[in-house]
Amino acid sequence: MQTSFLKITAATAALCFSTFVLAQQTYSVSGTVKDKKNGELLIGVAVKVSENPSINVVANEYGFYSLSLPEGDYTLIISNPGYKDFEQQIKVDQNIKLDLPLIQQEQVSKTIDEVVITGIKKDKNLTSAQMGTETLNIKNIEKLPVLFGEKDVMKTIQLLPGIKSNGEGSSGFSVRGGATDQNLILLDEAPVYNASHLLGFFSTFNSDALKDASIIKGNSPAQYGGRLSSVLDVKMKDGNNQDYNINGGIGLISSRLSVEGPIQKEKSSFIVSGRRTYADLFLKTSNDYKDNKLYFYDLNLKANYQINENNRLYLSGYFGRDVLGLGNTFSTDWGNTTATLRWNSIINSKLFSNTSFIYSNYDYKVSLKSNDNNFGLNSKIQDWNLKQDFTWFAGNKHSVRFGLQSIYHTITPSTASGTSVSSFPRNPRKSWENALYINDDFKATEKLTINYGARLSLFSVLGGDTFNTYENGNLTDSQYIEKGKIGKTYVNIEPRITANYRINEVSSIKGGYSRNTQNLHLLSNSSSGNPTDQWIGSSLTVKPEIADQISLGFSRNFNNNNYELNAEVYYKSMQNQIDFKNGAQITFDTAADVESELLFGKGRAYGLELIAKKKSGKLTGWISYTLSKTERKINGINDNQWYNARMDKTHDLSIVATYQFNEKWSMSGLFVYSTGNAVSFPTGKYQLNGQTVFQYSSRNADRMPAFHRMDLSATYEPSSNKRFRGSWTFGIYNLYGRENAYTITFEDNPNNPGTTRAMQTSLFRWIPNITYNFKF
Template identity: 90%
Template sequence: MQTSFLKIATATAALCFSTFAIAQQKYSVSGTIKDKKNGELLIGVTVKVAEDPTINVVANEYGFYSLSLPEGNYTMIISYPGYRDFEQQIKVDQNIKLDLPLSQEEQSVGKIDEVVISGIKKDKNLTSAQMGTETLSIKNIEKLPVLFGEKDVMKTIQLLPGIKSNGEGSSGFSVRGGATDQNLILLDEAPVYNASHLLGFFSTFNSDALKDASIIKGNSPAQYGGRLSSVMDVKMKDGNNQDYNVNGGIGLISSRLSVEGPIQKEKSSFIVSGRRTYADLFLKSTDDFKDSKLYFYDLNLKANYQINDNNRLYLSGYFGRDVLGIGKTFSTDWGNTTATLRWNSIINSKLFSNTSFIYSNYNYKISLESNDNTFGLNSQIEDWNLKQDFTWFAGNKHSVRFGFQSIYHTLTPSSASGTSVSSFPRNPRYSWENAVYMNDDFKASDKLTVNYGLRLSTFSVLGGDTFNTYENGTLTGSQYLEKGKFGKTYVNLEPRITANYRINEVSSVKGGYSRNTQNLHLLSNSSSGNPTDQWIGSSYTVKPEIADQVSLGYSRNFNHNNYEINAEIYYKSMQNQIDFKNGAQITFDTAADVESELLFGKGRAYGLELIAKKKSGKLTGWISYTLSKTERKINGINDNEWYDARMDKTHDLSIVATYELNKKWSVSGLFLYSTGNAVTFPTGKYELNGQTIFQYSSRNADRMPAYHRMDLSATYEPETTKRFRGSWSFGIYNLYGRENAYTITFEDNPNNPGTTRAMQTSLFRWVPNITYNFKF
């Protein structure tokens, strides 16, 4: 009897389990989402299921999405800013591959029909677990007033909270108390080591060639690494695979031109975008400067080819150069070269692969010639990079990223040569940086979303040079490491987690923790950064920089998500921070080891970030404010006490607004205010051999004057034909002529040699601009 009962129970359980398994069987619906007009893959498109509001997935940065559904009939709803919502009826009884084309919203007559690629849902600030992230709309950028009339993503991000400009005209920026080099800047996955032209007045990014730009302030997912403070991820357009287009602009000192179109319609496409300044042409018209050179150029190239429905190849490159010279006396040039070969593969309905081979090179050269004396200085950093990334849509609740990255670095230190210095060849230094990572975006419930991950990074010093060891700037040891040999290896675990809890339909709270490490370091003695600043790698003396950041945030939306307010507080603790010792001798003597002039310690940064946005209507814009503190504590500096870091600014305020007057005219304006950078001014002086020597006390105990200015611009978009469209942009930079300090130097007062006077240098008072933009 007992045996019979067990048999019956077992059979019943098996039948129930079988029925349950059949009922629960799910199928995959996956594919890519494109712009119907030009074939561009769209980033961050939202895919929902009308019958089950809890199913809500987002396409990755390569336009791929995947969701799981039980057997049945469904209505898929696809939505994306700037595009018409799209509905698709589907019957699910097997795995389905469904590629979806989206159409742009109809534009009013006279408006430039340009893609708004921001990847931002109106309530994304309430639903996403990712903290400290901003995605920029390329279309909105073009309306903002900027220096010389150039729309610029680098200048625009400096209008956001927690991101501070390093100075007038500079594209260098500081994020949450970090130095300029603590920002990872990527262009199609390739690192850009100097993202500026003309000493920072322009950035390397030609917005005509860009598809998407986003910045993450410290709480980055595990697939990003190598920098402490932020990741700026910039992606180029793929190129129109439906039709040929030409667009560009003609300005007062620079012009640009882009051409894109299909190589084989719907299968392959290309884009070529170039830009050049021509200030040097005006110099040639003067007798004093006719032999001078002052210009930059850059070129963006990209092509892609669809091998089949599941595989696509991309090849992109960037080439940029600055040239500055005064006759035969002085010349300098610097620039970046990057190249990315990428293979996208849909392995199956749930697994997406991206394999990238990446090359990056930054170098500069300086030459001086006076009578019979010559002098030259050069430096270079070169990377070869292999990256393998997988996206696994494990279910409607999990989107998992995992993979590895391997970078071979070659850093050539600043090397001088010539008749006026002792010439000693500097050996390149080699290193190998590796990382493996895993990251999961987990929708735990309707209200709770968690993004967590782990990154394991290693950095190995490779042979080919002599490595000295210093303790507080004093030489304690030296060893030669043969080329090809492994030296010191640093290993670091980097956990990251962020979580978002949606309180109700209009508000949410967030929290997060992240650890980041950095093994490449920029040595700079200025706040704004110069092309000749020197990159060095971790070594026997220089250890990896480490940052631990904790942040909390609150978001609230109003009026059907057309208004939003976001607030975040953060605290960041930093290890192995680098600064020059007091009286550091930074010379061009190539026999000197710059590591002997360095000291190491800790840092901390904390602050409050606020931003209020109006996202729709005739008037749009935002107000952002940051209250923050950034300090360093390094033995041997400032009596071993905490001191303000160079990038410390207590207050930082930005007000940005755009107003549509009518179908043809719109006006924009911005106002900026910030506390001046921390600097060290002399506290006394004495005379030695007829020369005045200034004395300094506490490091960064003084302040530059507060910085503020207002810019205005107007855009005129006349009625155009179906094929040709044009617009005019008029603007003025620094409307009320504020003479902001670029540098302050000190000298003996000629009227009273016993006293000292401060001399302020300002760059711009009023800078008008006129630009004509066209597209056909």
């Protein structure tokens, strides 16, 4: 018995020793991946081991990667679209720090090897567990025809399945049945609360300043939170640390200019990018309109400094503003300011840290003057944000993200003042939002990859104001919470999991579940959104919105991954959805609480999304289609029955194509079709004090007319030298002159007052554009 015990003990010790020895013979290979020409850190680059293709990792959003390899000789294969594949021979007998430089593909041939929508690698759709995610290639966005010829990330993502435009020319969008405010829009980690210029016809994102943009439709990893429907994560360029560059463009109504270069070569760099419209300059040529204002500007700034090989600092900022005015009678301006101070630190070969201090501010001001009367309206939302994020490459099978986030919100509600209203003070509402999260990207087998995690979110309503409590719009209680006190804290756990199973070399299936919560809410009466829409936070009456989404997907590639087909179905259940009660009155001349005009209920959204892509050859592009339904059910609205949400569109189709004729000429075109938005048309009318009052029955039971449009553009790139490159883009928006309905209003028919006529307003028929782009 004793002998057997000794044998077992010896065997166990030998096993432990052998495991220890093997562990000692496993080393880390880590570093960053960057563009050799300009020093930009590259996101999402695939790093593979030639001798064992199952060992592969993807660089994180800061360009850091880490592999674990037994002792031996290996060949690393590094690949990224738009760059030459790179091979690196290494001998592993100790931990190695290896930075990998990639060289951009020379444009000897203008054959397009990728389209605007691209991935980390050609078969990423078959290998990644992440669902509902698309990455935009910023370089190729400029080839697509867009309104006024201004290349635009926000307009491009609206051509993807599950993402729907909020209106003609609008940069606002809804994702899988979510409202505009249910999209988290980040610029260098800073939230952007109004991502549009000129009432939505332009977005706040100047593409010349951007490095990367990706959108995740609901199934986001645990490091993202605070919104129900999607995350649009946009990152600015770091700036060229090798050489100075100037690039820009001159268009019919706007121009832009970017300057970047090294502060200290290979150690620090900067980029400054600005854009401005000049429609107001044309107004000054007329005596009737010379005092009017109509313009926007934005400015992107970023600088970085490499402290040493393991630590780097980044400072980035965005400043943008719109100004509209009609002489001295009316003026309105609104804008965003963001700033991010970021510290990247490679703690060791497996652990990467990112610490960010973030500031974000959005505000608007409205002023009206008439004779001796004046009226002013203003509002603001301001955030101070601390984020600590870690990436731990625990092994070749596990990439773990964990960290915390803390945001201090200050929301100043819409406040009116002037001679025509009874001015009253509105105290800023303050709140404190915190989160802890952990997420693991787990390669369970060669065929199965699982991404799972959880987020713990806490939202505390802080004192300093009087808070009312309502039930079905009726006041039930009112209490003053002292400054510095916590009135209420909402706690929610948000589990998330997605999985990908590789059926064979050309196809895979995916599935996922996620829960998201949202504590900031935008109150709007329009589908496209206005600058003066009001943000509010969760309170004693307004509870956090919650969404549970399940989704299933199938992907199939053809012809050596040059063709791609992706299909997803989803069902989303939503709690604590917000809508205005029937006949809601939002006024500013009394101390009315806007929460008294709100009702709360549930929602649901479900649909099918299809996208087929051709990714190489002279002809590239994609076709996307969405079939969906979005509904709300709120007691007190529509007889307590389900009704269409404003953003409900049954069908949504986009066809995008680019053809490269030769080295100098290319042409792009797109066609879009969608069912009209759900709206409420009057079902009757009556006279009151000589005025016609229209009656409405069911909420959003009618439809705007179907929307469709075709755009074309051509790009000419003449021969250039190494220092200077120029190109011309010619385009036409709405090629066949479709008069799509922007609004429909109703009025008494002057020819027959007993009847009613509908009046349609259309914005754009034919809009030509010419833009000259340059770089040197």
